[in-house]
Amino acid sequence: MNWGFIGFGRIARKFLTSLESVQGETPYAFASRSNAVELKKEFSDVKVYDSYEALFADPDIDIVYISTTHNFHCQNVIDALSAGKHVLCEKPMGVSSDEIRKMTEVTKGTSKFLMEAMWMRFLPAYREAIRRAKSGEIGEIQYITASFGFNSPNLKPEGRLLNPDLAGGALYDVGVYPLTIVSDIFGWQPDSFQAQAVLSETGIDQSIQVQLSYKGGEMAQVFGSIAMNTNKEACIYGSEGFIKLPLFWKAQEFEIHKGDNIEKVELPFKSTGYAHEIEEVVKCIKEGKTESPLFTLNDSLMSANLVESILSSIFNQS
Ligand SMILES: NC(=O)c1ccc[n+]([C@@H]2O[C@H](COP(=O)([O-])OP(=O)(O)OC[C@H]3O[C@@H](n4cnc5c(N)ncnc54)[C@H](OP(=O)(O)O)[C@@H]3O)[C@@H](O)[C@H]2O)c1
Structure with missing residues (x-):
């Protein structure tokens, strides 16, 4: 397929490296x-447009990859679908x-494919860790912790992470990964949750913690930050052991701890990691699917619902 990139x-640069590693897929524009x-100077063999509309109008583009700031995604997706393109x-x-x-x-009115690029869900190490957690190997799962915090020095107030007009904030940017790993075990709908955030001067959540409780008594603790480095680890705790995933959103390995026994599993990702989600998109489109069973549009809806509830609890408190 011919891919067009928006933004x-x-x-986009990291995604490009992965796309180039997948046979049959072409970065076209x-x-x-x-x-x-x-x-234009840097990529002489790729078409370069100075407007998104011009790219949408190019009949040779099959699929659009959107990596603009969060506030633009919805309109970009609708425009790309309306132009007859598949969308990631x-x-x-x-x-x-x-x-x-x-x-x-909009996508239901077309025969086009649409997926949110939650690339973590497609990584071999991540999938295997979730499979083994669900297989009962560590007993009954009771608790999950997941933390993704990074500190970029010199963030600008008008930049995409701090600017509320660009839908900045830690939950949108990094918090969606810990929420997704928790949902992969306990589902998207907690029985209750409590959230606290430290707000930036620009008014976005720069650090956010969420404690979630589920009907069966299970609990989870999620943390996201764009203002501090954390251990960037997820841990799934069961009655008979735990599974530790370092750098879980870009997992290449995990450990299964049972008593004194530690099993280390290494499953590196291909290229820069995005090749797995690209392969899933290509497979689905070849099979005539309009969404992926591995991250459905309902997953996107449930994720957005949860994020929305958490943010409204924060911003209605403050
Ligand atoms: N999957 C992953 O691993 C991963 C990692 C990082 C980020 N992301 C996601 O990828 C998306 C882009 O992140 P990024 O780090 O690539 O962002 P970025 O480099 O800061 O910006 C991406 C593009 O967004 C547009 N943009 C940026 N600031 C803007 C502004 N002030 N006004 C209007 N447009 C602006 C620009 O598009 P033009 O080129 O058209 O000017 C820019 O090239 C976000 O959704 C982010 O959450 C995913």
């Missing part, structure tokens, strides 16, 4: 509103459940 920033002139959109695909409903409505 060509930091993640990039659209950048801010950097088209430079991109970076996380979070929508900043509200209403946005996900709108995109789902």
Whole structure:
């Protein structure tokens, strides 16, 4: 397939390396509103557009990869689908459940494929760790912790992470990964939750913690931050042991701890890691599917619902 990229920033470059590693998939065109002139010089064998509309209008593009800032995703997805393209959109695909409903409505009127790029779900190490956790190997799962915090020095108030107009904030940017690993074990709907956040001067959640409780008595503790480095680890605790996933959202290994016994499992990802989600997209489209069974549009809706509830609990408190 011929791929068109919308928004060509930091993640697009890493995604490009993975795309180039998948046979039969071609980076065909990039659209950048801010950097088209430079991109034309850098990528002489790729078409470069200075507007997203021009890329959507290119009949040779089969699929659009969207990596703009969070606030633009919904409109970009709708425009790409309406132009007859398949779509893979970076996380979070929508900043509200209403946005996900709108995109789902549009995609249902087409025969086109749409998926949120929750790449973690497609990684071999991550999938195997979840499979083994669910197999009963560590007994009954009772508790999960997952933390993803990083500190980028010199973040600008107008930049995508701190700017509320660009839907900045830790939960949208990194918190969706810990919430997804918890959902993979306990489901998307906690019985109750409590959330606290430290807000930035710009008014977004720069650090956020959420404690979730589930009907069967299970619990989870989730943390996300764009203001501090954390251990960036997830742990799934069962009655007979625990599974530890270092760097769980880009997992390449995990450990199963049972008493004094530690089993280490290594399952490296291909290229820069995004090849697995790309292969899933290609497989689904070849099979005529309009969504992936591994991360469905309902997953996007449930994720957006949970994020929305958490953020409204924070911003209604403050
Ligand atoms: N899957 C992953 O591992 C991963 C990792 C990091 C980020 N992400 C996600 O990928 C997306 C982009 O993240 P990124 O780190 O690549 O972002 P970025 O480099 O800061 O920006 C990406 C693009 O967004 C547009 N943009 C940035 N700031 C803007 C502004 N102030 N006004 C209008 N447009 C602006 C620009 O598009 P133009 O090129 O058109 O100017 C830019 O090239 C987000 O959804 C993020 O959550 C995913």
